[in-house]
Amino acid sequence: MTDSTLFVRPERCITWEQWQAGRAERRRLGNLVAPAVIRRKQSEGDEYLRETYGGERGPPFNKAFDPSADAPQKE
């Protein structure tokens, strides 16, 4: 791996394992204050995104640790 030349403090360095380990809890806490799925309805680049994802702006959220994320979104 080629390291960045930008200075980063140790407390701002995250390993893949640390990131994966905290995902479920971050998601749980975030869902306490806002709906589970909050993807914007439109933004720049919509044209090619919608072409790629069958009219949506991205693929479905399919996180194995939270199956409810794939439930239909309330509008």
Added chain:
Amino acid sequence: MQRALALIQAETDLNAKALLLAGLVSELFREHGFEPVVVGGSAIEFYTDGAYMSGDTDICWAGPRTPTMEQRETIMRQIPGIRCHGGGKSWQFAGLWVDLLGEIDYLAKKEFAKFTTPIGKVMIIPVEDALVGRVYAARKYVSGYNEKDDDCAKKLMTAVLTSSGVVAFDWDEAYRVAGSSKYNCTAEFDAVRYEVETELAKEQSGTNLIP
């Protein structure tokens, strides 16, 4: 390269797949002396797992050099099977898009975050900038209120308030950025913080919340 491509293609989780792809792209550009940094909704998604990001990851450039369009094309074409859209701005691999944008614009004096993936390291915009920028977009920019951005800001605020965020957070720096002439949204920042603290307090007392 083959191992990296296989890892990305095999990953079924959107967020992890996007982070791996950002790792590959970052590695390729760093090998040529550039400093890519992930910004925008995908940066917030990596910080929060908030189900916010779309199918693209935005990358800007820090450091003294910004790649020319020709350099971007040459470097990205190292990835077998990659597709291009928009004259070298947008690139697709394994069902995901990467947008290569301009020089990064941020205010926080604190450093970027660095996520190490199995493929490569990914630099991410300072979390203080990400949060203040989203509060501004939600409550101050143009119409004055954007529901999706507001939800996004609340999820990121939750991450930093509960220490469930993956990196350290500097409140003094966040308030300095919020009070800057670029954003001037200290009141809005305080309001989001208060609302989130209130919701989280309800959870602690067992009386909440979003159905």
